Amino acid sequence: MKAAVFYGPGIPLTVEDVDIQGPGPDEVLVKIHYSGVCHSDYRVLTGDWEYPKPMILGHEGAGTIEQVGENVKGLKVGDHVILSWIPSCKKCFHCISGRPHLCESYETKTETRRSLHGKPVYPEFRVGSFAEYAIVPESGAIKIRDDMPLDKACLIGCSVMTGVGSVINTAKVEPGSSVLVVGCGGVGLSIVQGAALTSASKIIAADLNEEKLKKAVEFGATHTIHSGKNDLIEEVMRMTDGVGVDYSFEAIGNVKTIEIAYEAIRTGGTAVIVGQAASGQKISIDPFEMSDREKKLIGCNYGSAKPDIDFPKLIDLYMMKKLDVDSMISHVVGLEELNEAFERMKKGKGLRTIVKIG
Ligand SMILES: NC(=O)c1ccc[n+]([C@@H]2O[C@H](COP(=O)([O-])OP(=O)(O)OC[C@H]3O[C@@H](n4cnc5c(N)ncnc54)[C@H](O)[C@@H]3O)[C@@H](O)[C@H]2O)c1
Ligand SMILES: [Zn+2]
Ligand SMILES: [Zn+2]
Incomplete structure (x- = not known):
């Protein structure tokens, strides 16, 4: 072969x-x-x-x-x-x-x-x-069902499952939540779609690339931050009346942006590491602040998928035109x-x- x-x-x-x-x-x-x-x-x-x-x-x-x-x-x-x-x-x-x-x-x-x-x-x-x-x-x-086009189906096998699953299965984002997505590649844009599916009220997308931010808006982002041109934390605080977001998702696998995603959540909020860093890297967070403000930092592998039931479910959503x-x-x-x-x-x-x- x-x-x-x-x-x-x-x-x-x-x-x-x-x-x-x-x-x-x-x-x-x-x-x-x-x-x-x-x-x-x-x-x-x-x-x-x-x-x-x-x-x-x-x-x-x-x-x-x-x-x-x-x-x-x-x-x-x-x-x-x-x-x-x-x-x-x-x-x-x-x-x-x-x-x-x-x-x-x-x-x-x-x-x-x-x-x-x-x-x-x-x-x-x-x-x-x-x-x-x-x-x-x-x-x-x-x-999967036979009428699902295979060129679209393949993306369910990683980016879509991981991104949508991180929102629905891993973090279990509630309707009305505010969500920050750092990094809008295949995984990040799927997180944006997952947030839109769960009716998050504020979906803030951040990336270094204008093209990705434009796409994020098409997929349901309500706000965007060009994080090369603006300070991400300042912008998030401005967009959330100084509170921070309920949930943040890092979808790059970069130590710095993982720390920023954690900093951007409110007291009691949850930051989800979806991006996967190079082996052996370390992040730095303030453990006192973590306990004092009950901030949560959680990991996500494969959108916490149960592939047997989640792949067909995502395909049904695609067929209903609820997932692009x-x-x-x-x-x-x-x-x-x-x-x-x-x-x-x-x-x-x-x-x-x-x-x-x-
Ligand atoms: N947890 C899991 O199970 C799982 C599954 C699949 C992929 N991943 C990981 O998710 C990450 C993203 O994967 P992908 O395929 O979407 O990647 P991608 O290359 O398609 O997208 C990455 C995006 O991040 C943006 N970016 C890069 N550096 C940035 C920065 N400093 N600030 C803001 N934006 C920045 C890029 O412009 C790009 O849009 C990777 O680390 C990948 O290994 C994890
Ligand atoms: Zn992958
Ligand atoms: Zn097993």
């Missing part, structure tokens, strides 16, 4: 012929139709996060089931699926407690079923969707153009790029 292979930071991705086996027990072979380009791929590409190499990047994919392995009961050939980058074992403490997005059972799995010149090639986050095919555990492919995925896509490219897509991401240009594969 054709796949974009990553050898290491600074080395451009190359499209190569990678060998892929059939699915093992409890696994499925998925033909990838589309895969979105997420900033987490960029973190791997730059070496901010260290993983075994060579690797097939990509984790925001959608496609169709090509083959099913032994014991697979819930999926059949031809089913339309979105890939989930947290397959769940349905047996561990987290899974049985109703938090499948925290399942760690597949994290240490090393059998890849993909190889190049006889050596293993690893799939990023157990997906590896910048390729014609992926082998994933059954729970890593979520069946179409406007999040600015570029459709081939596997060969991935390097340019990451260049664009580095410069903060464009919205989501999707790769058309199948």
Whole structure:
């Protein structure tokens, strides 16, 4: 199969012929139709996060089931699926407690079923969707309705689930709340949409890029801050009568903006870290102020998703035109153009790029 292979930071991705086996027990072979380009791929590409190499990047994919392995009961050939980058074992403490997005059972799995010149090639986050095919555990492919276009469906597999889920599942934002979103890429714009869905009364979007701020308004932001030209905290305080916001969401993964997002919440407010920083970084907050003012700082992984029920729910919202995925896509490219897509991401240009594969 054709796949974009990553050898290491600074080395451009190359499209190569990678060998892929059939699915093992409890696994499925998925033909990838589309895969979105997420900033987490960029973190791997730059070496901010260290993983075994060579690797097939990509984790925001959608496609169709090509083959099913032994014991697979819930999926059949031809089913339309979105890939989930947290397959769940349905047996561990987290899974049985109703938090499948925290399942760690597949994290240490090393059998890849993909190889190049006889050596293993690893799939990023157990997906590896910048390729014609992926082998994933059954729970890593979520069946969706057939009338959902797969070019939009792929974005549900990471940015949309993470962003909307951070608002609805993780923070459980109440109607009428004030919300700040710092960083308006694919994840941040999905947070803006999630806030609009929950009827937040004030949705303040901040970014360094005018184009993103304009988009944020289309997605429901009521206020915008160009944080390169203005002081973010001053602006938030002015917009909230000096109180601060009920909820803030950081969607960049930058230590400074995480601290700013925390500073921007009111007494008793909640700051949510959605952006994922490079490994080993530390933030600095004042613990006395945190207790004295009952400020909350919480983390969010994958929008606290229960993919089996949340992906189909988000798709229904899309079909009802309550969730806009179409406007999040600015570029459709081939596997060969991935390097340019990451260049664009580095410069903060464009919205989501999707790769058309199948
Ligand atoms: N928690 C999770 O489960 C999860 C899931 C997916 C992605 N992520 C993380 O979310 C973050 C965002 O991902 P994305 O795909 O939306 O990225 P993106 O590159 O599409 O968007 C990032 C946005 O941040 C803006 N930005 C950068 N620096 C800024 C600054 N100093 N101030 C204001 N705005 C700034 C950029 O202009 C851009 O619009 C990444 O860290 C990614 O790893 C987390
Ligand atoms: Zn992602
Ligand atoms: Zn589990």
